[in-house]
Amino acid sequence: MRAIHCTQRVPDGEQVNEMSSDVPLLSMRGITKRFQAVEALVDVDLDVHAHEIVALVGDNGAGKSTLAKMISGVLAPDSGLIEIDGEQVTIPTATAARGLGIATVFQDLALCENLDVTSNLFLGRELRSGPSRDDGQMEHIARQVLRDLNSRIPSVRSPLSSLSKGQRQSVAIARTLIGSPRIVVLDEPTASLSVGHTAEVLVHIERLRDLGLGVLLISHNMNDVRAVADRIVVLRHGRNNGVFDAAQVSHEVILAAITGATESEMVSGPLSTLLRR
Incomplete structure (x- = not known):
């Protein structure tokens, strides 16, 4: 130690x-x-x-x-x-x-109920391929981040509104890993x-x-x-x-x-x- x-x-x-x-x-x-x-x-x-x-x-x-x-x-x-x-x-x-x-998760979590897990992870930091959002790449990274955390969230496409309080906290913690x-x-x-x-x-x-x-x-x-x-x-x-x-x-x-x-x-x-x- x-x-x-x-x-x-x-x-x-x-x-x-x-x-x-x-x-x-x-x-x-x-x-x-x-x-x-x-x-x-x-x-x-x-x-x-x-x-x-x-x-x-x-x-x-x-x-x-x-x-x-x-x-x-x-x-x-x-x-x-x-x-x-x-x-x-x-x-x-x-x-x-x-x-x-430095990444921070405050008590209010600052998540969006109407968006799915991937969109919450990349909110304000969306990846783009030319003029369009690169949804495929963002979903790939989202799955990797959730695996790294051993998260039990069923799908990166799950809307936040369908998740439990614990799963929402998992999303907030996972979001800190975006940006290394x-x-x-x-x-x-x-x-x-x-x-x-x-x-x-x-x-x-x-x-x-x-x-x-x-x-x-x-x-x-x-x-x-x-x-x-x-x-x-x-x-x-x-x-x-x-x-x-x-x-x-x-x-x-x-x-x-x-x-x-x-x-x-x-x-x-x-x-x-x-x-x-």
């Missing part, structure tokens, strides 16, 4: 440091964003490597979506440094993000899904890692996070509050970092029920 740099700011103030052996696909340092008097993010650090799923967790208002929007070119930081493959970059627009190899991205940001991809559909989407997320991408997963579901993540980054009140190895950290430690409570309070207090979800 890759050695990672990890600074854990756990509630008792302990810190653990490990050295990194490679350059992250995405590195953010000292990211700060204010909305008038509100500090949404303060001096936030984040790394995402190739072949890695990093889960970004925190309570409502912790700054997760704000950070995701900066990576995606929707918002600009007030200060801080962003690097892609070790090179400093700016991401002023969503188009610039795509040009840097290196970094994929997923904002609550399993929200409102059934257990079966959630399991299917988690397989797709793992496939993104297997394909060599760096994945940033934003989620409130700790079971989903622990099922697929390699590292867990906690934000609390817009600040870093821990970076953890997902294979070793306990629910108690993660929830303590999210809420600011002690581990004993997590086990014995009212929030202890969250640990069994």
Whole structure:
């Protein structure tokens, strides 16, 4: 397993440091964003490597979506440094993000009910052969992308309106692979899904890692996070509050970092029920 740099700011103030052996696909340092008097993010650090799923967790208002929007070119930081493959970059627009190899799936998915799977995958990026759309080539690529994700969507010609919520999320994730991205940001991809559909989407997320991408997963579901993540980054009140190895950290430690409570309070207090979800 890759050695990672990890600074854990756990509630008792302990810190653990490990050295990194490679350059992250995405590195953010000292990211700060204010909305008038509100500090949404303060001096936030984040790394995402190739072949890695990093889960970004925190309570409502912790700054997760704000950070995701900066990576995606929707918002600009007030200060801080962003690097892609070790090179400093700016991401002023969503188009610039795509040009840097960053693809994002927000909660609203931004899919078109009246179009089929292929048309949704290539929406705004249609392939052409002369003056006409090259539907055959787009369908060929769509089938390949869905195979890469191990998707169970019955046909690339299926209208979106005929698909389940889980299948629609699969289409949204598959669309990120059009254009060969290196970094994929997923904002609550399993929200409102059934257990079966959630399991299917988690397989797709793992496939993104297997394909060599760096994945940033934003989620409130700790079971989903622990099922697929390699590292867990906690934000609390817009600040870093821990970076953890997902294979070793306990629910108690993660929830303590999210809420600011002690581990004993997590086990014995009212929030202890969250640990069994």
